[in-house]
Amino acid sequence: MAVESAPREGVPEGAAPPRAGTAEQDRSSGLRRASLGVADIAFFVVSAAAPLTVMAGVAPLAIGVGGIGAPIGYLLAGAALALFAVGFTAMTRHVRSGGGFYAFITRGLGRPAGFGAATVALLAYNGMQIGVYGLLATGTQSALEALWGVHVPWPAIAFAGVLVIWFLGYRSIEFGAKVLGVLLLAETGMLVLLAGGVLLDGGAEGLALDSFTPDNVLVPGTGAVLAFAFAAFTGFESTAIYRSEARDPARTIPRATYIAVGFLGLFYAFSVWIVIQAFGSAHIMKAVATDPMGLFFTATTRYVGGWAADLMHVFIVTSIIASQLAFHNAINRYGLALAQEGVLPEALGKVHPTHRSPYVAGIAQSVLALLVVAGFALAGADPYRQLLLWVNTPGALGLLGLQAVTAVAVLRYFRRIRHEEGRWRSLIAPVAAAVLMAGAMWLVISKIGLMTGAPFATNVVLVLLVPASFVLGVLLSLRVRRSRPDVYAHFAQDPGEAGEAAR
16 A cells, blocks of 8 residues: 655565675666667667568467457557556656566566576577567568578577677667667558558448457457467567666656557557458458468558558568567676676676677577577478467467566555555556466467477477476576575665675
């Protein structure tokens, strides 16, 4: 319950005194400070979601299982995540660590849970980033073949992609934000161009709103649509990771989070509705069954022109690159934070003297990506059905799980400290978000076969990787508590402030 005053907002009573000699180290991560505004961080988040790729590559599958009511699934997912953002952004004003999810969970549920969350976050973000190299390879192959009739082996494209992403991440965060801004405008511009063509033409059967009627929304396939929809928002919570590089983070982080969630929810729903209008409600299911991956290309050719479909091939590739870069940056900052906590090797905490980027963490992440891609290539795996779907799946599950646990941590945190947040932010929204996020995770797990196309045993392994990584993190916390109690006692501590008493 909120009270009128507090000794220090966001710090529990009975906090331990800071370690001697660590205030200067904790005060700054070494990254370039106060350089990112609301638009910059929103670009990172929306780019990670890769709107054009999600629409052209995944939305047809959502329509296939959910029918013409599929657009409402994206609105519902967006509304649920906006509810999660209420408590999440409230806590960003109290927790100033660059650790994102694991810092929040540590403050609310204790250090063992925080360690577990950190290992899940590393699994999840790496899974989302590395798996997409399979999509980059197939998307680039399709573009090269469609435009110039050239075939390039997928491993060569994936390896080249790793090097490009490493270089972009090695440069300054401002440089990365500018690249993402250009690429994001290009991909959203393509979908807006398609929408303009369909709206001006009136669609195949005249514009209709039957996608939003109860008869078309309350169907058995809506659950599967929601599973696809929640996965489409992956990465929006990474706003908190950029706190140390944001201008006025108390305002920048919440605004960027709400803008990203609101934009994605509305834009996804609108784009899916547009492609349904392009073929007509009576014919869209046949079009999806005939050529799901060509759905948006066919619509673009019909309503805009063949030149625009050619551009779409190119912009899908740049959309994937933008997503890769956004996740790469997020992973590097997680690695940097954990290295500076003393949990990961100290070298990963180094920041480039000129670019102020976590360049050693970037090298390590790129090497890991090369090894995983090489492993799938040597095994003769399919870049889409196996590298993308199998590696991405634990990533998406991990992030959904972290959102659910974070909602619980927010609730617990505000029950334990003195604060001035209202009941809506500190109690009602976190409780509702925890229930909805847990439900979303259950939906994704229940539809896992539809999303991966993998055998049952493979799906079991993919799902169990998430709780296994959490348990590994908890065991690591116990080891650190015994062998390095000083590191354990100050895990997820805010820069320049005392952490909670070790427990």
